[in-house]
Amino acid sequence: MSNFCIVGAGQSGLQLGLGLLKEGHDVTIISDRDPQEIYDGRVASSQCMFHDPLSYEREVGVTFWDDAPWVEGIGFKIPHPEVPGETAVSWAHRLDHPAQAIDQRVKFPRLMEFFERQGGSIVVETADIDCLERYSRTYDLVIVAAGKGEIAQLFTRDDDRSVFSAPQRALALTYVHGMRPRDEFSAVSFNLIPGVGEYFVFPALTKSGPCEIMVMEGLPGGPMDCWKGLSPQEHFEQALKILDTYLPWEADRCREVELTDDGGVLAGRFPPTIRKPVAYLPSGAPVLGMADVVLLNDPITGQGSNNASRCAHSYLHSILSHEGPFDADFMQDCFEEYYDYAQHVVRWTNALLAPPTDHMQRALQVADDSPDVAHRLVEIFNDPKDSAWFLEEEVGKHYLDEAARVYAPTA
Template sequence: MASIGIVGAGTAGLHLGLKLLAQNVAVTLYAEQEPARVRAGRLLNTVTHHAPTRARERELGVDFWAAAELAMDRCAIHVHGPQPFSLTGRLSEPGLCVDYRAYLPRLAEEFVARGGRLEVGAVDVAALETLAERHTLVVVATGRSGLTSLFPRVPELSPHAQPPRLLFAATLDGVRMPEPACMQANLVPGQGEVFESQFITRHGRVPSVLIEALPGSELAMLSTRRRDEDPAAFDALLLHFLHRFAPSTYERITPSAFGVRGPLEFLQGAFTPVVRRPWAALGGGRFVMAVGDTHVTNDPLAGQGANAASASAFSLAASIQEALRSDRPFDEAFCHDAEVRMWAAVAPATDWSNALLQPLAPHVGELLFTGSRDTRVADAFLSAFMIPERILAVCATPEATAAFIANATTPPPEALATTLGATQARALAL
């Protein structure tokens, strides 16, 4: 019987494992930590799951946070500068921010409940060779223990030579959350970006912040200064920056109660976005595949990391299932074909993430400004913004953007017919 081994229990590993289990494939998941330890650990991220990923979660039967009141169906973008403006819109398909200290353990437990095997322990390159003899195919869904060294960088798809942003994320006390729930994005020239969202934790919903600081900027201090040396001073600095660069958040803060929620409630760091070849040859004619962040690591600016990981996992699951059905070997030809399919699934997220790391094109800036004046444009733009395949087409050229604005502001035929009918009725009455 075929057996698949998955090293790594993040979004990609869990979604792949659950998808294969649903297809009656035997799966063993190799996790670095027990679910209980993940629950008690440090903040992992502040990711948002957008509509395509939430649809995949429904397909997997793991949409455990489906209650409508938990989702965020509004988003606001505040453009700072000499002539600041803001746009706020309603999302056609709400997003969801769940603390991964709750999300990952819950999915891991569900994986086991459905018949998957979970083994806990670190896996390095040497151990991977052993696993490859145990399983029909091994998939790497983590970069820990030096495993990314197996998968070479693809230069033509990896334009960044250093981290484009320095990162700080935290859950917060002393911030009154907006009602209804609304993601906030502040675009600050020369500094970077400041995001606020509402985060679903085991303690309930709490406010969270993600700061993407340009290297060398004032905001970068939040990524490089050690909070544990003086938590009060650090929190005062964070409050200062929110006052300057996120006033829509600051106006809901009670300064005397403000601060990071605890010593495990923040993270700092930086990484260089990269696309790697998602397969490698092992001894004995065996091959190993990479999925999720091990294949493609995107800057979190576009909020697409977990979403791309899920898309990548579903793509690879389809390739594995087709190979098993046709008794196709997991050889180099399989790896090449799976790579093409996976890249097609995740390339839009990478392209959109890289685009946002550059200064806004004039026609995109004009689109944002138009959205600040017309809620129809704001609704349409922000709904598309969360789905790379849609927004890339919208922003591709000035002509595409103009057509998008025209379409957003043109009444649908049925509305036009109703308006014309009412006009004719008034004319007859006169």
């Protein structure tokens, strides 16, 4: 039995902690807020989780929200460039298995309570470098799954793997009640507005019950970069104004919406960044970074919580299969095993932050007529490893040619 310290009571830290407890290890999680403070706080993300990450949660005993709203598919629309109110591309397809979004203000307090019931220990304190030094002397392995200030500076940017040095989107979340459901099936409704940004919306569960999470990603300096200094109500009204201007079919679903609560809005921006996974304390002791601490993607593909769950699952496997000390070599190998998967998410996400290539546009258009292509596109959200055909013409051209031939409209 080993003893582990995880700094951060978020998706990755709690899931990894529960997995280690299940295998009989001693685990302490450090959180800068207690459960009530998290519950009473502001929303932190949009967190729509797909089938495989949800299955990793179930493996460690997380089965608390089976009666919460489910996301059954993905829909995609691009406005027509010349005909206002019409679409140039419009299709939707069901996922093989539904996804789910639980407000982290609801989720994390419940998981913290469950973690302690399983025998884990939670310490509420704001960890700094002195704290990390203390943990490193006490525990066999210290994992940093959250960090600000001094801690964040410990993990240096990996210049070889990081593509961007500046934020690529101005981000805004709005949690609402009262949105009219989609006609066919519940879905992530994804809208691409060329030259402006992206909007997607999907059902979720928040503190006051079922809701919808509206996510806006505006190009910096553009008309969707407009959130600074707004009150919650002004933020809400600005979101509706954007829908009225660019996405009338989405605005029609929002005629009776209202904010879930004053904490149900969030705005900000950050540069997508990959950091080196091993940081060294002043004493020379190494600590291991995890999830967003070392691999921070833009949320345009909705992979944040999914990555965190996959990282926890991968790290758990690496830890349980390891013999010997948890030294810096182990830490680097642990991250590389995870990155073998995560590199596909990084590539897919970064590609969507750029204007779509001709090949990508063709794939989206072929999906209008081909259920096979639409199905394969939506399943990338669960398994981004199958994205090369969408991103690379030399990989996907033959597939799209055949799909276009099979599903070509007949005269």
